[in-house]
Amino acid sequence: MSIKRPIILVTNDDGVTAPGLHRLVEALPDEADIYVVAPDGPRSAQSSALTMTNPLRIHRHPEMEADGRSEHWMSVNGTPVDCVKLAVHTILPCQPDVCLAGINHGSNAGNSIIYSGTMGAVMETCTLGIPSVGYSLLDHSMQADFSKTIPLIKEITRKVIANGLPDHICLNVNFPADTDIHGVKVVAAAQSHWTDEYKEYTDPAGNKFYLITGTLINDNPGDDGTDLYWLPRNYATIVPVTPDQSRPDMITYIKDILSV
Amino acid sequence: MSIKRPIILVTNDDGVTAPGLHRLVEALPDEADIYVVAPDGPRSAQSSALTMTNPLRIHRHPEMEADGRSEHWMSVNGTPVDCVKLAVHTILPCQPDVCLAGINHGSNAGNSIIYSGTMGAVMETCTLGIPSVGYSLLDHSMQADFSKTIPLIKEITRKVIANGLPDHICLNVNFPADTDIHGVKVVAAAQSHWTDEYKEYTDPAGNKFYLITGTLINDNPGDDGTDLYWLPRNYATIVPVTPDQSRPDMITYIKDILSV
Numbered sequence: 067m068s069i070k071r072p073i074i075l076v077t078n079d080d081g082v083t084a085p086g087l088h089r090l091v092e093a094l095p096d097e098a099d100i101y102v103v104a105p106d107g108p109r110s111a112q113s114s115a116l117t118m119t120n121p122l123r124i125h126r127h128p129e130m131e132a133d134g135r136s137e138h139w140m141s142v143n144g145t146p147v148d149c150v151k152l153a154v155h156t157i158l159p160c161q162p163d164v165c166l167a168g169i170n171h172g173s174n175a176g177n178s179i180i181y182s183g184t185m186g187a188v189m190e191t192c193t194l195g196i197p198s199v200g201y202s203l204l205d206h207s208m209q210a211d212f213s214k215t216i217p218l219i220k221e222i223t224r225k226v227i228a229n230g231l232p233d234h235i236c237l238n239v240n241f242p243a244d245t246d247i248h249g250v251k252v253v254a255a256a257q258s259h260w261t262d263e264y265k266e267y268t269d270p271a272g273n274k275f276y277l278i279t280g281t282l283i284n285d286n287p288g289d290d291g292t293d294l295y296w297l298p299r300n301y302a303t304i305v306p307v308t309p310d311q312s313r314p315d316m317i318t319y320i321k322d323i324l325s326v
Numbered sequence: 327m328s329i330k331r332p333i334i335l336v337t338n339d340d341g342v343t344a345p346g347l348h349r350l351v352e353a354l355p356d357e358a359d360i361y362v363v364a365p366d367g368p369r370s371a372q373s374s375a376l377t378m379t380n381p382l383r384i385h386r387h388p389e390m391e392a393d394g395r396s397e398h399w400m401s402v403n404g405t406p407v408d409c410v411k412l413a414v415h416t417i418l419p420c421q422p423d424v425c426l427a428g429i430n431h432g433s434n435a436g437n438s439i440i441y442s443g444t445m446g447a448v449m450e451t452c453t454l455g456i457p458s459v460g461y462s463l464l465d466h467s468m469q470a471d472f473s474k475t476i477p478l479i480k481e482i483t484r485k486v487i488a489n490g491l492p493d494h495i496c497l498n499v500n501f502p503a504d505t506d507i508h509g510v511k512v513v514a515a516a517q518s519h520w521t522d523e524y525k526e527y528t529d530p531a532g533n534k535f536y537l538i539t540g541t542l543i544n545d546n547p548g549d550d551g552t553d554l555y556w557l558p559r560n561y562a563t564i565v566p567v568t569p570d571q572s573r574p575d576m577i578t579y580i581k582d583i584l585s586v
Contacts, residue, residue, distance in 0.1 A: 275381035
């Protein structure tokens with residue numbers, strides 16, 4: 067009896083050297099063929115952005131490949147979505163069995179999904195019919211401790227490889243930082259918004275410039291059906307999400323108000 | 327009786343000099359306060375990407391402001407979402423009554439929504455509770471003829487200002503090119519995917535590089551409830567879309583397959 071080895075595509079948005087990416091790959095089974103195709107540097111908040119006119123180049127990283135495992139490490143001078151598109155179209159021998167992104171250094175909870183490069187990559191492979199999961203730890207530091215997340219990542223990854231995911235559905239998994247994880251909640255993304263988003267500076271020539279900052283506000287802090295409720299209570303959260311933003315249930319209403 | 331003048335925020339992803347942006351502003355009512363905050367150059371396929379570390383600068387364009395109207399033109403060295411975030415946070419006197427993006431030079435039909443910088447801006451202002459509409463013409467050319475779209479843009483914009491839009495719902499409007507428009511259909515985005523996405527080149531040093539290309543395939547070409555069905559038949563399409571990608575209806579299923 068031959069048992070097919072799973073092909074796992076891995077990416078992130080913090081870049082190919084980010085510790086979270088390396089911890090994720092170490093957590094994957096030895097009996098998988100692992101292809102890491104990650105940006106050549108930080109690409110946080112790149113959402114589903116594509117590189118349209120600059121040449122994309124693929125750089126191999128044999129120095130990152132662990133002995134005795136089937137690991138193939140590459141970086142691309144593009145966005146996370148460029149990485150997974152190039153991987154599926156050009157690099158991999160066939161469609162992967164699963165795509166994993168992360169472990170992100172920082173939260174992708176609440177409405178952060180829409181900006182996240184990590185989740186951009188996950189949404190992309192989801193549209194290609196590949197079961198896809200994004201993992202994020204609520205700690206931006208490059209010295210973040212991912213150790214408490216590893217058993218759950220192994221378990222979730224194993225079950226997603228075994229069971230697949232429904233069409234057009236992927237998973238956004240967030241872990242609390244610096245704590246024992248009390249459990250796992252499958253919930254909705256909290257409705258939330260950002261405030262105080264820009265800090266104003268004046269350059270030496272007297273011209274103003276702006277850098278993004280801000281605070282994520284949970285619009286319904288008492289709603290225990292959401293990720294932003296459980297993460298501060300030291301639970302990991304799993305949010306089912308979709309790349310399909312069309313809302314056919316609103317067609318009749320919109321026809322009515324536009325009289326078309 | 328005083329009648330409040332509507333405040334209209336306008337952006338695009340083709341940049342502040344793109345003819346489609348100028349045609350859109352010309353189509354807006356004289357009795358509105360119009361703020362154009364657009365990227366300083368092409369930012370197609372930037373999705374909901376944010377500029378995280380580079381200083382953002384706002385450049386005024388009085389040379390673009392039409393005489394006798396309340397127009398305020400600015401450009402930003404960032405993405406479409408940077409533009410509308412900065413506009414709402416820093417530039418405008420108060421929240422706008424509506425945000426319009428376009429007229430995009432090229433289609434945003436089917437699953438193009440997820441990559442579109444035009445629709446990224448629209449999704450962003452939608453999350454802020456601002457009625458928001460993206461307009462796109464199926465012609466990438468900078469010499470595209472937008473004239474057939476203008477009466478419909480005036481009508482849709484007027485009705486959206488008058489009626490608003492439901493929470494978390496915005497509109498993706500696409501127009502066929504070089505034709506009389508037979509009518510308007512409010513429909514779903516067609517399920518679709520891209521094939522043959524990269525062209526391989528070899529540089530003078532013998533190294534390979536890749537540029538994005540590809541063809542959008544309609545997964546259900548006979549489905550007359552979708553935009554990709556009606557646009558080739560010379561109808562304009564209006565697709566209700568949402569920035570909220572969470573799918574709470576899948577929670578029970580995901581709990582079950584993950585046994586959590």
